[in-house]
Each structure stands twice: as structure tokens, then as C-alpha cells.
Amino acid sequence: MIRVLIADDEPLIRAGIRMILTSADDIEVVAEAPDGREAVELARRHRVDVALVDIQMPVMDGLTALAELGRTAPEVRVLVLTTFGQRENVLRALRDGGAGFLLKDSAPGELIGAVRAAAAGNAYLSPAATRHVVDSFASAPAEERGEEARARVAALGERERAVLALLGEGLSNADAGRRLHMSEATVKTYVSRILAKLGCGNRVQAALIARDAGLGR
Known part of the structure; x- marks a missing residue:
């Protein structure tokens, strides 16, 4: 059972998300929070697997809560709830x-799919917005950021760079495996190795490095 926390200062939003998630037989909403500080406390107390966190909340905003969870409860996978008008915050x-x-x-x-993906250790990039956000960010990369990304990618082998390029396109392990004629398990092994070499905490960070480095473009 996937244990979920919902953090949003709007009660109706929390109620709507709860109703959707509890319709899935493998998801349990174990806590709700109206602000980021309480979200961090409840996430740790209830040992949640996935936290859905709104960016704009009182007391402690969602981005600060994300950083705090990363320091104190790195096992919690955080999905950020957003709107189209918050690109910089999302990045x-x-x-x-x-x-x-x-x-x-x-x-x-x-x-529901996003929660399941996060719980499985995969990144979830909303088809409705993520590609546009990441592409707009990578289309005119700062020279310093691009140089840093290329230097980090240089530590990877040829096959690892190929897998990383597909992460940058948002492909799942299964889809990357089909593209590269590898098994899903083999791709998963490559991804773990890539994250370790790049010093990334998750696939999303690695995907952004791939885009900054110009892989797959």
C-alpha cells in the first residue's frame, strides 16, 4: 500500500485529491496538511511514501518543505502541485x-499514475506541462550551466550517455530499453549508476543535466 500525504492550504483541493487517490486500491491517504511545516512533520511521523505538496502555502512554502524533507526524510518522494504560471518554481x-x-x-x-510512479522511484513529468517547461529552460542554457553539465556527463561511458539522453526525453526504463534494445532491468542498473556518477538524487535532476549538456538534441 502506498502511503500518501496531501499538503495544500485549500481544503477543497485536499478533499478532491483525497477522493481521487482513495479510489485506487493500492493508495492510502494517511495525512493532510494545510501548510509546509505541518507537512514535513506529518510526513516524518506517518512515514509516508509520497507527499503531494503545493508550492504556495502559508507558514512554510512547498519549496522550503521539499528541501526540508530532502534533508530530514529523503525516503519521502515529493510530487509538486503547480499551475502553468509557476515555471521558475517548478524548475x-x-x-x-x-x-x-x-x-x-x-x-x-x-x-494516480504520478503517485504510483513516484512510489516506484521514478520521476513523473506531467505530459501537459513538463516538456514545455524543461524545453524552455534548456533552449537557451546559461553557458556556465552548460559547461558544468558537459563536464559531469564526461565521466559517463558511451552507453551511460545514451541512457541519460533518453532520460532527458522523459522516457521510462521500459521505453528506453526498447529504444536501446536492452532489458528494463539493465536500463534500471544503468540509471542507478548514472545517478551515482552525476551525484543526482533522482531521474529528474539527471534529465535536466542531460538537457543542459545538449544530449539528444
Whole structure:
């Protein structure tokens, strides 16, 4: 059973998300929080697997809560709830270790799928917004950021760079395996190795490095 926390200062939003998630037989909403500080406390107390955290909350905002969970409860996978008007915040969340993001008005199936993906250790990038956000960020990369990314990627072998390029495209392990004629298990091994070499906490961070380095473009 996937244990989930919902953090949003709007009671109706929390109720709607709870209703959607509890319709899945493998997801249990174990806690709700109206602000980031309480979200961090409850996530640790209830040992949640996935936390859905709104960016704009009182007391402690979602980005600060994400960073705090990364320090004190790194096992908690954080999905950031957002709107189209928060691109810069989303990019910061991804770079700070968020497991991905999705829009508040995402379809029920997408919301459930995002929680399952995060719980499985995969990044979830909302099809409705993520590619546009990441592409807009990578289309004119700062020279310093690009140089740093290329230097980090230089430590990878040829096959590892090929896998990393597909992470940058948002492919799952299964899809990357089909593209590269590898088994899903082999791709998973490569991904773990890539994250370790790049010093990344998750696939999203690695994907952004791939885009900054110009892989797959």
C-alpha cells in the first residue's frame, strides 16, 4: 500500500485529491496538511511514501518543505502541485530533488499514475506541462550551466550517455530499453549508476543535466 500525504492550504483541493487517490486500491491517504511545516512533520511521523505538496502555502512554502524533507526524510518522494504560471518554481523544485510535478487540474488517472510512479522511484513529468517547461529552460542554457553539465556527463561511458539522453526525453526504463534494445532491468542498473556518477538524487535532476549538456538534441 502506498502511503500518501496531501499538503495544500485549500481544503477543497485536499478533499478532491483525497477522493481521487482513495479510489485506487493500492493508495492510502494517511495525512493532510494545510501548510509546509505541518507537512514535513506529518510526513516524518506517518512515514509516508509520497507527499503531494503545493508550492504556495502559508507558514512554510512547498519549496522550503521539499528541501526540508530532502534533508530530514529523503525516503519521502515529493510530487509538486503547480499551475502553468509557476515555471521558475517548478524548475527549482526539480533541481532540489522533487520526484516531479503535475497540474492541480490533472485528470484522475494522471494523478494516480504520478503517485504510483513516484512510489516506484521514478520521476513523473506531467505530459501537459513538463516538456514545455524543461524545453524552455534548456533552449537557451546559461553557458556556465552548460559547461558544468558537459563536464559531469564526461565521466559517463558511451552507453551511460545514451541512457541519460533518453532520460532527458522523459522516457521510462521500459521505453528506453526498447529504444536501446536492452532489458528494463539493465536500463534500471544503468540509471542507478548514472545517478551515482552525476551525484543526482533522482531521474529528474539527471534529465535536466542531460538537457543542459545538449544530449539528444
